[in-house]
Amino acid sequence: MSAPAWLVTGASNGLGLALVLHILERGHKATGSVRTKAKSASAVEQIEAKGGSVVEMDMTESKESITAKVQALGRIDYLVNNAGYSILAPCEEVTDKDAHLQLNTNFFGPLYVMQAALPTMRDAKSGSIINVSSVAARDPMAACSLYAASKAALEAASESLAKEVAPHNIRVLIVEPGNFRTNFVSALSDMSPEVESVPKHYDDPVGVILRKFLTVHGKQIGNPAEGVSRIFEAATGQEGPAGPLNGKVLRLVLGSDALRRIKVWNENWAKELSLQEDSAVSTDFKE
Numbered sequence: 001m002s003a004p005a006w007l008v009t010g011a012s013n014g015l016g017l018a019l020v021l022h023i024l025e026r027g028h029k030a031t032g033s034v035r036t037k038a039k040s041a042s043a044v045e046q047i048e049a050k051g052g053s054v055v056e057m058d059m060t061e062s063k064e065s066i067t068a069k070v071q072a073l074g075r076i077d078y079l080v081n082n083a084g085y086s087i088l089a090p091c092e093e094v095t096d097k098d099a100h101l102q103l104n105t106n107f108f109g110p111l112y113v114m115q116a117a118l119p120t121m122r123d124a125k126s127g128s129i130i131n132v133s134s135v136a137a138r139d140p141m142a143a144c145s146l147y148a149a150s151k152a153a154l155e156a157a158s159e160s161l162a163k164e165v166a167p168h169n170i171r172v173l174i175v176e177p178g179n180f181r182t183n184f185v186s187a188l189s190d191m192s193p194e195v196e197s198v199p200k201h202y203d204d205p206v207g208v209i210l211r212k213f214l215t216v217h218g219k220q221i222g223n224p225a226e227g228v229s230r231i232f233e234a235a236t237g238q239e240g241p242a243g244p245l246n247g248k249v250l251r252l253v254l255g256s257d258a259l260r261r262i263k264v265w266n267e268n269w270a271k272e273l274s275l276q277e278d279s280a281v282s283t284d285f286k287e
């Protein structure tokens with residue numbers, strides 16, 4: 001049997017590059033996508049040196065273009081939608097252009113990649129789709145409205161898709177990282193408006209959170225090497241802390257920070273639900 005084939009988007013940096021290298025080190029085949037090979041020369045060199053391949057794909061390309069590029073790869077056993085970035089800004093101030101760019105990159109691009117890969121997975125009656133979301137999809141902080149919306153859209157589509165493709169033996173895994181020490185915060189500051197442009201009336205909490213984010217670069221608690229190991233284990237069932245989760249969880253939480261935030265969010269939601277039981281059932285017809 002030939003080695004399983006992976007496609008990982010956003011392989012120029014961070015979790016994507018680390019995952020591609022990890023996959024290759026474990027004897028699987030991997031293709032990483034980068035926006036341009038010229039701008040990602042070091043990543044291309046590292047991937048090719050380990051026997052992997054690289055394709056150019058921007059997540060904001062048209063559906064036709066993304067479909068052609070993904071289908072040209074042939075069989076994909078594991079598809080990882082990893083490429084993404086965050087804009088931080090007060091919701092009221094986000095421009096239409098920035099909002100569309102955020103959703104196109106983090107939701108529509110990944111959607112087109114999944115739609116392109118699914119026919120061959122269905123024919124083969126196997127495959128895994130791994131969508132890298134964020135703790136922000138479940139516990140959005142102030143300043144993250146559009147980023148959280150893009151990841152929540154990806155999660156909701158993933159959860160529904162998982163039910164549609166289960167009979168075809170295709171699995172879907174949603175990954176929810178906390179803060180990881182990658183290029184994420186640096187990219188975020190490039191894509192977000194200047195902190196100084198936040199109006200005074202949004203300084204607390206939006207400005208406060210923006211300034212805090214800009215100081216965490218290089219100090220995040222999450223170790224990318226450990227993060228991608230957990231993704232590989234959960235996807236393949238191979239040995240390691242996340243191996244036993246293979247096929248058992250829809251969501252893979254990465255990082256003590258993410259785990260803590262999601263637990264608190266769940267407790268708060270449980271409290272809210274218990275407060276409104278009478279109100280919720282009161283809308284039923286009394287038949």
Ligand SMILES: NC(=O)c1ccc[n+]([C@@H]2O[C@H](COP(=O)([O-])OP(=O)(O)OC[C@H]3O[C@@H](n4cnc5c(N)ncnc54)[C@H](OP(=O)(O)O)[C@@H]3O)[C@@H](O)[C@H]2O)c1
Pocket residue numbers: 009010011012013014015016034035036057058059060082083084085086105132133134135176177178179180181182183184185187220
């Ligand atoms: N690190 C964290 O704290 C954290 C937390 C929660 C979720 N995540 C998620 O984890 C994933 C990986 O992020 P990371 O932490 O590894 O950050 P990163 O180091 O900034 O890497 C992001 C990757 O996405 C690519 N990308 C961004 N916009 C793109 C576009 N329009 N088309 C194609 N590729 C694009 C980047 O390519 P370029 O190099 O060309 O920009 C890069 O390869 C993202 O989906 C992110 O939302 C990260």
